[in-house]
Amino acid sequence: MTLPQHLEVELRDGRLTAVTDSDLIRIILVRAGAEAEVRLIDSNVEVLQKLVGGYFEQVVLDEDTVAMCNEDGLALELPRNERVGLPPFVGDFVIGRFHSEAGELVSMTDDDVARWMTQLALGAPLLN
Numbered sequence: 001m002t003l004p005q006h007l008e009v010e011l012r013d014g015r016l017t018a019v020t021d022s023d024l025i026r027i028i029l030v031r032a033g034a035e036a037e038v039r040l041i042d043s044n045v046e047v048l049q050k051l052v053g054g055y056f057e058q059v060v061l062d063e064d065t066v067a068m069c070n071e072d073g074l075a076l077e078l079p080r081n082e083r084v085g086l087p088p089f090v091g092d093f094v095i096g097r098f099h100s101e102a103g104e105l106v107s108m109t110d111d112d113v114a115r116w117m118t119q120l121a122l123g124a125p126l127l128n
Contacts, residue, residue, distance in 0.1 A: 025107040069093035
């Protein structure tokens with residue numbers, strides 16, 4: 001048997017559990033002043049809060065997609081995210097696919113990623 005070179009584990013219900021790709025979801029992270037990047041993350045609240053720097057609010061971009069940004073971004077005077085047209089976002093934010101029936105984020109498809117990365121690259125408005 002061959003063991004993986006790198007095994008990521010996390011504490012779940014008091015037990016160490018291996019994290020597999022199937023446990024992760026694909027999102028787009030848009031950092032202020034940097035290029036957008038595709039990331040695989042655990043979809044728990046704590047991870048999302050860490051990515052946006054605090055409590056987050058959701059902005060519905062379309063029927064399947066939401067952006068999560070720091071809800072106190074303006075009060076904290078976070079930098080305007082110049083990579084984005086409208087709405088104006090401040091600080092870092094995450095774009096993800098939202099499954100309304102399950103009420104949770106799910107992994108973005110290849111088409112989702114291509115669409116949103118293109119809009120970000122063009123500086124096109126995220127909301128129509």
